[in-house]
Amino acid sequence: MGDGTRFPDREIVFFGGKGGVGKTTLACGYALLAADRRRKTLLVSTDPAHSTGDMLETSLTDEPLEVVPNLWALEIDPEREADRYIQDVKQRLVESTAPRLLQEVERQIDIARVSPGAEEAALFDRFARILDETRGRYDRVVFDTAPTGHTVRLLSLPELMGAWMSGLISRRHKVNVLSRMWRNVAGAAAGDERPQTDPVLEALRKRKVRFEHARRTLTDATRVAFVFVVIPERLPIIETAKAVKLLKKYQVPVGGVVVNRVLPSEVQGDFLERRRHREQQYLHDIERTFAAFPIFYLPLGATDVLGVDALRKLVTQLPLDGRTT
Amino acid sequence: MSTRRTGGNIWSRIRRRIRAAREIYEGLYVAPYRAAIHREYLRERDLFFLIGFADLLGTPNPVAFYTLELYPDLIEQFHEWHLRMGMPHSPVDGFRCC
Numbered sequence A: 001m002g003d004g005t006r007f008p009d010r011e012i013v014f015f016g017g018k019g020g021v022g023k024t025t026l027a028c029g030y031a032l033l034a035a036d037r038r039r040k041t042l043l044v045s046t047d048p049a050h051s052t053g054d055m056l057e058t059s060l061t062d063e064p065l066e067v068v069p070n071l072w073a074l075e076i077d078p079e080r081e082a083d084r085y086i087q088d089v090k091q092r093l094v095e096s097t098a099p100r101l102l103q104e105v106e107r108q109i110d111i112a113r114v115s116p117g118a119e120e121a122a123l124f125d126r127f128a129r130i131l132d133e134t135r136g137r138y139d140r141v142v143f144d145t146a147p148t149g150h151t152v153r154l155l156s157l158p159e160l161m162g163a164w165m166s167g168l169i170s171r172r173h174k175v176n177v178l179s180r181m182w183r184n185v186a187g188a189a190a191g192d193e194r195p196q197t198d199p200v201l202e203a204l205r206k207r208k209v210r211f212e213h214a215r216r217t218l219t220d221a222t223r224v225a226f227v228f229v230v231i232p233e234r235l236p237i238i239e240t241a242k243a244v245k246l247l248k249k250y251q252v253p254v255g256g257v258v259v260n261r262v263l264p265s266e267v268q269g270d271f272l273e274r275r276r277h278r279e280q281q282y283l284h285d286i287e288r289t290f291a292a293f294p295i296f297y298l299p300l301g302a303t304d305v306l307g308v309d310a311l312r313k314l315v316t317q318l319p320l321d322g323r324t325t
Numbered sequence B: 001m002s003t004r005r006t007g008g009n010i011w012s013r014i015r016r017r018i019r020a021a022r023e024i025y026e027g028l029y030v031a032p033y034r035a036a037i038h039r040e041y042l043r044e045r046d047l048f049f050l051i052g053f054a055d056l057l058g059t060p061n062p063v064a065f066y067t068l069e070l071y072p073d074l075i076e077q078f079h080e081w082h083l084r085m086g087m088p089h090s091p092v093d094g095f096r097c098c
Helices: A024-035 A078-096 A097-115 A116-134 A146-188 A200-220 A233-251 A270-287 A307-315 B008-053 B064-084
Strands: A012-016 A041-045 A065-066 A069-076 A141-146 A224-230 A254-262 A297-298
Touching: A012 A024, A012 A146, A024 A041, A024 A141, A024 A224, A024 A254, A024 A307, A041 A116, A069 A224, A078 A116, A078 B064, A097 B064, A116 A200, A116 B064, A146 A200, A146 A233, A146 B008, A200 A233, A200 B064, A224 A233, A224 A297, A233 A254, A233 A270, A254 A270, A270 A307, B008 B064
Parallel strands: A012 A141, A012 A224, A041 A069, A041 A141, A224 A254, A254 A297
Antiparallel strands: A065 A069
16 A cells, blocks of 8 residues: 655654544553654643653653653643643733732732643743744754644634734834834823833734744644544544635645554454455545545554553654655 | 022023923923823723733633732722712722722
8 A cells, every 4th residue: 555655754744633543552652662763852742631741651751751762752731731831921010010019919910820821821832932942953853743723723713813912012113113103292291201212012012922933833744744544434534524625725835644553454254354445435435535645554563552662662653764664 | 509599580581482492392282182192091991901801890800810910010090090080989899909
């Protein structure tokens, strides 16, 4: 089934797909393979329900931890990330707010901390920072992502948030222009002179730059590849086809599709023959649906894939050297 | 330069007259615009507040988490706003800044 196509080998590789298809297995295996080839590799889990550490049979934190030589791994912790941000804001409040207001404002901020979207935004923030800071420090950054919907959302945030920020910036700009006009005509009535730079505008611009930067990175096909993992079953195929369309909309380059858990030809029996018959149709569907992308196949094993050795054995079957399977 | 005391000195009298004339001029011509500009400035500022902090009024705001960091710089203005609206206390539930 191999067509001689090489597996996408980019600076930043995402593994995504429906829940339970083997994203973590593939991400860990690919990262290991890169590390074994002496590429300094960072493996990042963006799934709030982390399983990367379990797969590598170690416990990971929010900071990079060396798992095997050349391979570092971390699991983004949205809660910790949100707390850190809130602490930051509170710290600045203490410096700039009148004491009589402080308590109530802090209460308001604690409400915002638990509001919907807070942890998503915090996760995205850390994600964007990793995209930024790893450049030049690692040869490969491999993302083990959350199931499809969550990840598509994460990758679409730079565009959605960027547009919102632009709106806020232009409004704020107008406020400042009018403020200047008012100061010019009002003289002393306008009160104390404000500093020349508006901290609000500065903060908004900084955010926008970060969104733009993340977006530029994510849409750069020379640096990024998103690899979908599917299994030859109906629902994963449908869900992945939808996700491919969405990534196209957000211009995130798809680098290939890995079909995981294909029944090996040597297993036999009446029951398996029937399954195989059904599977053939799904494999055909996959070839048709994802014809635009390189497709790679991995067989179903007799035992679970768990731990570094089993992972290594599994991914050597991927055509990273241009070998076919 | 300005060590001279005000009073009998002819130059300072002239200066006072000029200032008085300018105030009359401003009162006649600039003041109406000044009020309009001030109104427009406050309106635009409130609008920014509404867009940036729509969540405070119960409207979903996708960037609420990111505008949180603007609180320290905007809290005093929010206070001014509701005082100006004739409300001694904040109208927004959960945002009682005073």
